[in-house]
Amino acid sequence: MALADTAKVALADTFAFYLKTHNFHWNIEGKDFPQYHKFLDDLYNEVWGAVDAIAEHIRTLDVYVPGSFSRYKELATIEDELKIPAALAMLSKLEADNQKVIASLTAAYQDAEKEKKVGFATFLQDRIDIHEKHGWMLRATTK
Numbered sequence: 001m002a003l004a005d006t007a008k009v010a011l012a013d014t015f016a017f018y019l020k021t022h023n024f025h026w027n028i029e030g031k032d033f034p035q036y037h038k039f040l041d042d043l044y045n046e047v048w049g050a051v052d053a054i055a056e057h058i059r060t061l062d063v064y065v066p067g068s069f070s071r072y073k074e075l076a077t078i079e080d081e082l083k084i085p086a087a088l089a090m091l092s093k094l095e096a097d098n099q100k101v102i103a104s105l106t107a108a109y110q111d112a113e114k115e116k117k118v119g120f121a122t123f124l125q126d127r128i129d130i131h132e133k134h135g136w137m138l139r140a141t142t143k
Contacts, residue, residue: 003111003120004063010104010124011054012066012075017101018047020081021094030087039141043094043134050127057120077104088142095138102131 025040055065066075073080077100085093105128112121 003108003115003117004058004061006104006108006111007054007058007061007120008066009075009077010101010108010127011051011058012072013078013097013101013104014047014054014127015051015072016076016078016080017094017097018044018051020078020097021047023081024090024094027084028087028090032087036087036091036141039137043137046130046134050130053123054127057123060120061117091138091142095135095142098131098135098138102128102135105131 021040021044025037025044028036028040030036055067058065066072078097081093105124109121109124109128112118112124
Protein backbone atom coordinates (compact mmCIF):
# COMPACT_ATOMS: atom_id res chain seq x y z
CA MET A 1 0.00 0.00 0.00
CA ALA A 2 1.62 3.23 -1.18
CA LEU A 3 -0.07 5.45 1.42
CA ALA A 4 1.16 3.33 4.31
CA ASP A 5 4.72 3.60 3.02
CA THR A 6 4.70 7.34 2.37
CA ALA A 7 2.90 7.97 5.67
CA LYS A 8 5.63 6.10 7.53
CA VAL A 9 8.24 8.37 5.93
CA ALA A 10 6.16 11.42 6.94
CA LEU A 11 6.02 10.06 10.50
CA ALA A 12 9.77 9.43 10.60
CA ASP A 13 10.52 12.90 9.21
CA THR A 14 8.14 14.51 11.68
CA PHE A 15 9.74 12.66 14.58
CA ALA A 16 13.26 13.48 13.36
CA PHE A 17 12.31 17.15 12.97
CA TYR A 18 10.81 17.15 16.46
CA LEU A 19 13.92 15.55 17.97
CA LYS A 20 16.35 17.89 16.22
CA THR A 21 14.29 20.92 17.24
CA HIS A 22 14.21 19.74 20.86
CA ASN A 23 17.97 19.14 20.76
CA PHE A 24 18.55 22.66 19.46
CA HIS A 25 16.17 24.06 22.10
CA TRP A 26 18.31 22.49 24.82
CA ASN A 27 21.62 23.62 23.33
CA ILE A 28 21.05 27.00 21.70
CA GLU A 29 23.23 29.87 22.93
CA GLY A 30 23.82 33.50 22.13
CA LYS A 31 22.64 37.02 22.79
CA ASP A 32 19.09 36.21 21.66
CA PHE A 33 18.94 33.04 23.75
CA PRO A 34 15.59 33.74 25.49
CA GLN A 35 13.78 34.40 22.21
CA TYR A 36 15.34 31.43 20.39
CA HIS A 37 14.78 29.11 23.34
CA LYS A 38 11.08 30.05 23.52
CA PHE A 39 10.63 29.88 19.73
CA LEU A 40 12.13 26.39 19.61
CA ASP A 41 10.04 25.33 22.62
CA ASP A 42 6.86 26.34 20.81
CA LEU A 43 8.05 24.66 17.60
CA TYR A 44 9.01 21.29 19.05
CA ASN A 45 5.84 21.13 21.16
CA GLU A 46 3.63 21.80 18.14
CA VAL A 47 5.41 19.17 16.04
CA TRP A 48 5.41 16.65 18.91
CA GLY A 49 1.63 16.97 19.03
CA ALA A 50 1.41 15.69 15.45
CA VAL A 51 3.47 12.54 15.93
CA ASP A 52 0.73 10.56 17.65
CA ALA A 53 -1.93 11.73 15.21
CA ILE A 54 0.14 10.62 12.21
CA ALA A 55 0.75 7.24 13.86
CA GLU A 56 -2.95 6.78 14.55
CA HIS A 57 -3.81 7.61 10.95
CA ILE A 58 -1.33 4.96 9.84
CA ARG A 59 -3.05 2.43 12.10
CA THR A 60 -6.37 3.17 10.38
CA LEU A 61 -4.76 1.65 7.28
CA ASP A 62 -4.50 -1.64 9.21
CA VAL A 63 -0.69 -1.61 9.24
CA TYR A 64 1.72 -1.34 12.14
CA VAL A 65 3.49 1.91 12.97
CA PRO A 66 7.29 2.03 13.16
CA GLY A 67 8.41 3.08 16.62
CA SER A 68 12.15 2.64 16.96
CA PHE A 69 15.10 4.93 16.36
CA SER A 70 16.66 2.46 13.95
CA ARG A 71 13.47 2.24 11.87
CA TYR A 72 13.05 6.02 11.87
CA LYS A 73 16.65 6.40 10.73
CA GLU A 74 15.94 4.03 7.82
CA LEU A 75 12.78 5.90 6.81
CA ALA A 76 13.58 9.56 7.48
CA THR A 77 14.95 11.93 4.87
CA ILE A 78 16.21 14.22 7.66
CA GLU A 79 19.76 13.56 8.78
CA ASP A 80 20.75 13.31 12.41
CA GLU A 81 22.69 16.23 13.93
CA LEU A 82 25.66 15.18 16.03
CA LYS A 83 27.26 18.60 16.49
CA ILE A 84 26.01 21.75 18.15
CA PRO A 85 25.97 24.48 15.49
CA ALA A 86 25.71 28.20 16.16
CA ALA A 87 22.20 29.56 16.75
CA LEU A 88 21.52 30.88 13.24
CA ALA A 89 22.94 27.71 11.70
CA MET A 90 20.55 25.70 13.86
CA LEU A 91 17.60 27.67 12.54
CA SER A 92 18.82 27.36 8.94
CA LYS A 93 19.17 23.60 9.34
CA LEU A 94 15.66 23.42 10.75
CA GLU A 95 14.31 25.47 7.85
CA ALA A 96 15.89 23.05 5.37
CA ASP A 97 14.60 20.06 7.32
CA ASN A 98 11.15 21.61 7.50
CA GLN A 99 11.12 21.56 3.69
CA LYS A 100 11.83 17.82 3.85
CA VAL A 101 8.90 17.36 6.22
CA ILE A 102 6.67 19.27 3.79
CA ALA A 103 7.88 17.04 0.94
CA SER A 104 7.15 13.81 2.82
CA LEU A 105 3.76 15.09 4.01
CA THR A 106 2.95 16.09 0.42
CA ALA A 107 3.85 12.62 -0.89
CA ALA A 108 1.60 11.03 1.73
CA TYR A 109 -1.16 13.53 0.93
CA GLN A 110 -1.01 12.67 -2.77
CA ASP A 111 -1.29 8.97 -1.95
CA ALA A 112 -4.18 9.62 0.47
CA GLU A 113 -5.98 11.46 -2.33
CA LYS A 114 -5.36 8.60 -4.78
CA GLU A 115 -6.61 6.06 -2.23
CA LYS A 116 -9.63 8.25 -1.38
CA LYS A 117 -8.73 8.48 2.30
CA VAL A 118 -10.44 11.84 2.71
CA GLY A 119 -9.91 12.26 6.46
CA PHE A 120 -6.23 11.36 6.26
CA ALA A 121 -5.80 13.66 3.24
CA THR A 122 -7.43 16.54 5.10
CA PHE A 123 -5.21 15.94 8.14
CA LEU A 124 -2.11 15.92 5.92
CA GLN A 125 -3.23 19.13 4.18
CA ASP A 126 -3.48 20.78 7.59
CA ARG A 127 -0.02 19.54 8.58
CA ILE A 128 1.46 20.88 5.32
CA ASP A 129 -0.12 24.26 6.01
CA ILE A 130 1.28 24.30 9.55
CA HIS A 131 4.78 23.41 8.31
CA GLU A 132 4.61 26.13 5.67
CA LYS A 133 4.02 28.57 8.54
CA HIS A 134 6.93 27.03 10.46
CA GLY A 135 9.11 27.57 7.37
CA TRP A 136 8.12 31.21 7.13
CA MET A 137 8.89 31.75 10.81
CA LEU A 138 12.26 29.99 10.56
CA ARG A 139 13.22 32.03 7.44
CA ALA A 140 12.09 35.29 9.05
CA THR A 141 14.08 34.53 12.20
CA THR A 142 17.31 33.93 10.31
CA LYS A 143 17.19 37.18 8.31
